[in-house]
Every structure is written in structure tokens, then in C-alpha cells.
Amino acid sequence: MAIIGFIVGIVAFLCGWIPFVGLVLGLVGLLLSILAVRKPTLRGLAVTGIVLSTIAALTSLVTTSIFVIALLGSSSSAPDAGPEVAAASHAPEDFVEIDGRELANITKDPDAHAGETLVLYGYVTQFDADSGPCRMRVSVAAEEKSAWYEYEHNSLAFSGDGESECPELDDVVADDEVKLTVVLQGGESYNSLGGYTTVPYFEVIEAEVL
The missing domain is CATH 2.40.50.140 (Nucleic acid-binding proteins)
Known part of the structure; x- marks a missing residue:
């Protein structure tokens, strides 16, 4: 589990700039690494997985927020047809x-x-x-x-x-x-x-x- 959490943490870290993707992978890697760190074997990998996953989740949270705000902004700024009738x-x-x-x-x-x-x-x-x-x-x-x-x-x-x-x-x-x-x-x-x-x-x- 420590190895899997570490690998997922690396992938999440590399994908942290991608909205949603890095956030999901980061949370999964964080969960696996937290479960693995409680065991005495490969604890170092588990700790590294926690660090990488946390950074990835936080980074992706920022990029996801920016993406959502930009999406909502483009929707609200679209030309309003208003009450005009053709x-x-x-x-x-x-x-x-x-x-x-x-x-x-x-x-x-x-x-x-x-x-x-x-x-x-x-x-x-x-x-x-x-x-x-x-x-x-x-x-x-x-x-x-x-x-x-x-x-x-x-x-x-x-x-x-x-x-x-x-x-x-x-x-x-x-x-x-x-x-x-x-x-x-x-x-x-x-x-x-x-x-x-x-x-x-x-x-x-x-x-x-x-």
C-alpha cells in the first residue's frame, strides 16, 4: 500500500496543474499513504506519498478553482438577449x-x-x-x-x-x-x-x- 500510495502521489504531483484530475489523484494518494504510514514497513515511502499527494491536491485545488471561476465568468459575460423580440x-x-x-x-x-x-x-x-x-x-x-x-x-x-x-x-x-x-x-x-x-x-x- 505504501508503494501504491507513493506511485499515485508521484502521478498526482505531475498532474497537479490539471483541474480535477490532480485533485482526485492527490486525495487518493493521500488516503493510501496515510493508511500505509501506520505500518512499520516502507514508512518512508508512505511519508513521501503523503507529501507529494498533499502538494498535488492543493495545487489542483487552486487550478480547479480558477477553472471553475473562469467558466462561470464566461457564462455570465455572454451577450444577454434580454427582452428583445425578433x-x-x-x-x-x-x-x-x-x-x-x-x-x-x-x-x-x-x-x-x-x-x-x-x-x-x-x-x-x-x-x-x-x-x-x-x-x-x-x-x-x-x-x-x-x-x-x-x-x-x-x-x-x-x-x-x-x-x-x-x-x-x-x-x-x-x-x-x-x-x-x-x-x-x-x-x-x-x-x-x-x-x-x-x-x-x-x-x-x-x-x-x-
Whole structure:
């Protein structure tokens, strides 16, 4: 048993840098060597097996911990699809008009309504170099209004890839009144003059300038 514990300890020592493997071998070698050291024969080999197995187990414990932490870190840092809903999964008839009360409930808790497909009317308040070519601020309402200041609910909207490719917004500029077919993504926060504010965040599927 002392010889077996010694051999397992050597193998464990050589494999100590391998996650899990060195740890298992080290524990096995440690157990065998501890049992063998109680006997008078080949006690030196048993003691050596204990030392080698202990070093291997501790080394492998470190490498195993690093491996597990790295694995968990890569899983948590994977892109989060979030509440976004692919536009291709919706038919034109899925997009519905709503009334003012329904829109008020959406602006009160956008995340609770993520994924809803809506037809809205709005006034584009910001669409410039600061907002980017595919992202805009737009005040929305459930129906078309007679004046721009009657669109009461502030929101953010994007289209396409959100960065540079958004043909749906090519004809839209600031101060336009628009009819929008959108998918609600939930809430989005941004820094305004009064501090951070959270507003509905829409993906624009179609935009018509009124």
C-alpha cells in the first residue's frame, strides 16, 4: 500500500496543474499513504506519498478553482438577449393600436410589457449626431395629435442594428411627426438634465412620416 500510495502521489504531483484530475489523484494518494504510514514497513515511502499527494491536491485545488471561476465568468459575460423580440417572428396583423390608458400603463412599467407589438404616433425630439443615426428620442401617443406638444410620453427608439444600418429611419429627421410600428423592448435609462430617467425603449419596424 505504501508503494501504491507513493506511485499515485508521484502521478498526482505531475498532474497537479490539471483541474480535477490532480485533485482526485492527490486525495487518493493521500488516503493510501496515510493508511500505509501506520505500518512499520516502507514508512518512508508512505511519508513521501503523503507529501507529494498533499502538494498535488492543493495545487489542483487552486487550478480547479480558477477553472471553475473562469467558466462561470464566461457564462455570465455572454451577450444577454434580454427582452428583445425578433421582428421577423411577427406578422403585420400582430401590431395593434392601443388607447391612451394602455400607453400610460406601458410608460409606468415598460419592463412588464416587454415584447408587446404596437402602433404608435410620435414627435421626434432628438435625432442627431449625439443620439446616433439609428437611435432617437421620440415623444409618443396612442393616436395622432394636432400639435407636436400633445405627444406626452417620452421614449427612446432604435431600428436595424442600432448603430449604423437602419433603413427604416432613413427618411426620419428631428421634428418629424411619425407613425411607428414597434416592438417594446422594456425600459431604458439615460441621463437627462434632471438626472437619470427610465423610459420605454422601442424597436422600430416601420416608420411613416406624417
